[in-house]
Amino acid sequence: MKLARNIIFCLTIYYGFNLADAATLQIQITSKVSGENLQPASFRYQTSAGETFSITRVSYLVSDFALQRNDGSWLEFSNSVAWLDFDANRNSIWLEKIPAGEFCSVRFLVGLNTNLNHADISQFPAGHPLNPNLNGLHWSWQGGFVFLALEGLWRNANGEMDGWAYHLARDTNATRITLAAPLQITNETKVEMDFDLATLLNAPRPLSFGKDGPSTHSCDGDPISAALVVNLVGAFRIHKITALTDAEIAVAHPKPLYLPEKFTPYQFQMSATFPIPDLPRDNPLTVERVALGKTLFFDKQLSVNSAQSCADCHVPEKAFTDGRRTARGAEGEFGTRNAMPLFNLAWKKEFFWDGRAKSLREQVLQPIQNPIEMHETLTNICAKLRATDKIDYANLFTAAFGSPEITAEKISLALENYLLTLTSFNAKFDRVLRGEEKFTAEEQRGFELFSTEYDPRRGQFGADCFHCHGGPLFQSQSFANNGSDGAFTDIGREKITGKASDRGKFSVPSLRNVELTAPYMHDGRFRTLEDVIRHYSTGIPRSATLDPNLAKHPDGGVPLSDTDKRALMAFLKTLTDAQFALTEK
Ligand code: HEC
Numbered sequence: 288m289k290l291a292r293n294i295i296f297c298l299t300i301y302y303g304f305n306l307a308d309a310a311t312l313q314i315q316i317t318s319k320v321s322g323e324n325l326q327p328a329s330f331r332y333q334t335s336a337g338e339t340f341s342i343t344r345v346s347y348l349v350s351d352f353a354l355q356r357n358d359g360s361w362l363e364f365s366n367s368v369a370w371l372d373f374d375a376n377r378n379s380i381w382l383e384k385i386p387a388g389e390f391c392s393v394r395f396l397v398g399l400n401t402n403l404n405h406a407d408i409s410q411f412p413a414g415h416p417l418n419p420n421l422n423g424l425h426w427s428w429q430g431g432f433v434f435l436a437l438e439g440l441w442r443n444a445n446g447e448m449d450g451w452a453y454h455l456a457r458d459t460n461a462t463r464i465t466l467a468a469p470l471q472i473t474n475e476t477k478v479e480m481d482f483d484l485a486t487l488l489n490a491p492r493p494l495s496f497g498k499d500g501p502s503t504h505s506c507d508g509d510p511i512s513a514a515l516v517v518n519l520v521g522a523f524r525i526h527k528i529t530a531l532t533d534a535e536i537a538v539a540h541p542k543p544l545y546l547p548e549k550f551t552p553y554q555f556q557m558s559a560t561f562p563i564p565d566l567p568r569d570n571p572l573t574v575e576r577v578a579l580g581k582t583l584f585f586d587k588q589l590s591v592n593s594a595q596s597c598a599d600c601h602v603p604e605k606a607f608t609d610g611r612r613t614a615r616g617a618e619g620e621f622g623t624r625n626a627m628p629l630f631n632l633a634w635k636k637e638f639f640w641d642g643r644a645k646s647l648r649e650q651v652l653q654p655i656q657n658p659i660e661m662h663e664t665l666t667n668i669c670a671k672l673r674a675t676d677k678i679d680y681a682n683l684f685t686a687a688f689g690s691p692e693i694t695a696e697k698i699s700l701a702l703e704n705y706l707l708t709l710t711s712f713n714a715k716f717d718r719v720l721r722g723e724e725k726f727t728a729e730e731q732r733g734f735e736l737f738s739t740e741y742d743p744r745r746g747q748f749g750a751d752c753f754h755c756h757g758g759p760l761f762q763s764q765s766f767a768n769n770g771s772d773g774a775f776t777d778i779g780r781e782k783i784t785g786k787a788s789d790r791g792k793f794s795v796p797s798l799r800n801v802e803l804t805a806p807y808m809h810d811g812r813f814r815t816l817e818d819v820i821r822h823y824s825t826g827i828p829r830s831a832t833l834d835p836n837l838a839k840h841p842d843g844g845v846p847l848s849d850t851d852k853r854a855l856m857a858f859l860k861t862l863t864d865a866q867f868a869l870t871e872k
Pocket residue numbers: 584589595596597598599600601614615616617622624625626627628629632635637638639640641647650651652654655659660661702706
């Protein structure tokens with residue numbers, strides 16, 4: 288298991304506000320399998336020996352980048368090193384301060400040169416690609432780093448599921464890659480490169496987990512590492528080179544909106560097991576802006592009769608839900624949908640049960656104006672906030688945006704800032720990952736059920752939940768029909784996309800804190816978690832858009848004994864982050 292820690296990072300550093308004046312080259316390397324994007328943890332790949340396998344980890348170090356000029360000489364970037372990792376969403380290295388000119392090829396090492404490989408690791412500060420706590424690739428017992436870690440599952444000749452792990456290490460296995468790259472560097476340039484894992488495991492030297500072995504740590508004369516080194520050379524391919532124009536650079540690096548001269552960067556916190564989120568670059572998190580957003584979130588003046596704040600429907604102790612079946616507006620009217628929990632929103636791209644809002648700043652203005660929710664106009668709100676003497680908004684807006692003017696845009700940016708900081712990552716589950724606590728036997732059984740397929744032909748009788756609620760966030764950025772209905776009163780996602788194939792699909796919610804967010808589903812139809820588990824076990828009607836992961840089960844759902852149901856429940860309760868519920872008031 289990978290080392291799990293909490294990450295705190297400051298976004299001024301993350302964004303790099305002052306972009307270099309000289310040209311910059313971004314080399315982005317995407318993990319592919321036979322030209323297609325890698326589907327992590329999906330059991331869909333085959334070795335040339337016909338073995339089915341999945342890939343769950345792709346983590347590696349690249350270094351010693353150089354560009355070749357047309358006269359044959361090389362421009363070397365002596366300190367260039369990057370840790371690239373599929374799970375952590377790390378896929379790029381930036382080469383800075385390149386003199387304008389023409390180049391014909393690029394070269395780099397997969398791995399590290401001998402000096403760097405055996406350097407004193409205590410010199411690498413937190414955040415440095417070679418900091419062992421960050422990359423989890425340092426190989427303490429023999430010194431030096433694992434250059435490339437590939438892991439997954441495979442089905443052996445007896446039909447059993449097994450792990451495989453190929454770790455390439457040792458100085459002699461650092462592999463030089465040289466690729467033709469016609470580059471005309473005048474401005475910011477991006478090279479998009481593929482790292483094809485099918486080639487790596489197959490060509491020219493085919494590897495088989497059964498014949499060659501399911502794991503290697505690169506001992507001397509190890510045939511697997513020898514094959515990997517040979518295959519690496521052909522596994523990298525450049526598929527696109529783009530030179531950005533000034534206008535495109537402005538889009539790629541939008542300027543922060545209304546950033547005052549003085550501000551305090553906000554320390555964003557998350558678990559080290561989460562991918563790095565893609566936070567909005569034009570609305571950097573600052574302590575002052577978060578504070579304003581939080582004040583607005585709890586201010587009842589945002590509603591027509593000044594009777595309801597956001598927090599009345601999103602109560603912190605209930606992981607920001609309201610405990611009602613469907614939401615009740617400021618004037619007492621009930622809507623048709625269940626209030627959604629608010630945490631780990633930084634990883635979502637589409638908001639609401641049907642995904643109709645493309646950003647948080649767009650989302651937050653909707654409940655304010657919704658006639659059955661807060662039912663207020665944006666003009667009125669701005670006027671009320673200017674006039675109120677209960678809170679010194681002029682001061683709060685000045686600290687957050689550099690001037691006291693109150694506008695709807697600034698309100699939306701401040702609320703977005705605040706919502707992005709609501710991260711939940713300290714449940715028992717996380718502490719078990721960090722080795723600080725242990726699951727009970729029942730919780731452990733529940734975790735197995737949660738993350739195992741239901742496939743009786745292969746002797747697997749799991750509950751199959753992870754397909755949709757998988758990964759460290761326990762959610763997916765997608766919409767699915769989880770068998771709520773056979774015929775639909777609320778067509779969900781179809782209403783937004785107009786596609787019949789989206790009928791009855793809803794956003795897959797996170798299962799973190801699910802113990803606190805009853806009642807459940809988009810319409811709050813289930814009062815308890817017992818009801819939800821009964822639904823997945825016996826309550827699923829077939830319909831045209833029922834998700835294939837559920838449709839493959841027997842009619843009604845995955846068969847679960849009462850003991851299994853209780854185990855699953857016990858596991859779901861390990862996802863409760865009591866600290867989050869208490870501190871976010
Ligand atoms: C009357 C109760 C109510 C009020 C007041 C309310 N919300 Fe909500 N909120 C809901 C409901 C219901 C949904 C789901 C609606 C849907 O999917 O159509 C929701 C969804 C959301 C989401 C989407 C979360 C996700 O994962 O997609 C966010 C963000 C949000 N609300 C923030 C706010 C903010 C900020 C305010 C105050 C400006 C607010 N809400 C006021 C009931 C409310």
